[in-house]
Amino acid sequence: MNAVVRHAVFPAGRQALYEQNRYSPAVASNGFLFVSGQVGSREDGSPEPDPEAQVRLAFENLNAVLAAAHCTFDDVVDVTVYLVNPEAMLDTFWKVLPDYWGEAPHPTLTGVGVTWLYGFQFEIKVVAKLPGS
Numbered sequence: 001m002n003a004v005v006r007h008a009v010f011p012a013g014r015q016a017l018y019e020q021n022r023y024s025p026a027v028a029s030n031g032f033l034f035v036s037g038q039v040g041s042r043e044d045g046s047p048e049p050d051p052e053a054q055v056r057l058a059f060e061n062l063n064a065v066l067a068a069a070h071c072t073f074d075d076v077v078d079v080t081v082y083l084v085n086p087e088a089m090l091d092t093f094w095k096v097l098p099d100y101w102g103e104a105p106h107p108t109l110t111g112v113g114v115t116w117l118y119g120f121q122f123e124i125k126v127v128a129k130l131p132g133s
Contacts, residue, residue: 004029004030005029005030006027006028006029007027007028007029008024008025008026008027009024009025009026009027009028009033009065009068009069010024010025010026010068011025011061011064011065011067011068012064012068013043023036024036025038025065025068026065026066026068026069028069028130031129031130031133032127032128032129032130032133033066033069033071033075033127033128033129033130034127035062035065035066035125035126035127035128036065036125037080037082037123037124037125038058038059038061038062038065038123038124038125039054039058039061039117039118039120039122039123040053040054040055040056040057040058040061040120040121040122041057041061041120042057046119047119047120047121051088051089051092051121051122052092052095052096054120054121054122055089055092055093055096055121055122056096056099058120058122058123058124059096059099059100059124062124062126063100066126066128069128069130070130070131071128071129071130071131072102073100073101073102074102074103075128075129075130075131076107076126076127076128077107077108077127077128077129078107078108078110078126078127079107079108079109079110079124079125079126080109080110080111080112080124080125080126081093081109081110081111081112081122081123081124081125082111082112082113082114082117082122082123082124082125083111083112083113083114083121083122084113084114084115084116084117084120084121084122085113085121086111086113089121089122090111092122093122107126
């Protein structure tokens with residue numbers, strides 16, 4: 001049986017956050033990039049207080065992880081979003097989404113309503129196809 005080869009991917013400037021919490025922001029394996037949930041956290045790890053700015057910052061943090069693996073959002077094939085109070089946050093998510101989503105065909109999307117996200121209102125997790133694979 002062949003062992004799965006996996007390579008951790010870290011964006012510049014946020015490695016301490018991941019080391020403190022003992023997880024990788026993304027793992028490249030078998031031609032795909034599996035990205036941990038990204039939130040709208042500032043450099044110090046605190047939540048961006050404005051909901052729209054928090055969603056935008058989550059996408060920016062996601063893009064930094066993708067870029068560290070030489071990917072863009074165009075390489076994303078599957079998306080899962082987590083929303084605290086989805087009735088209040090869904091319009092904000094739909095408002096921000098076109099600025100980051102790209103052209104059709106769009107990736108798959110699963111939305112999950114949750115009760116708690118460590119002080120955040122929004123989290124986005126993706127799987128992307130690595131370039132050249």
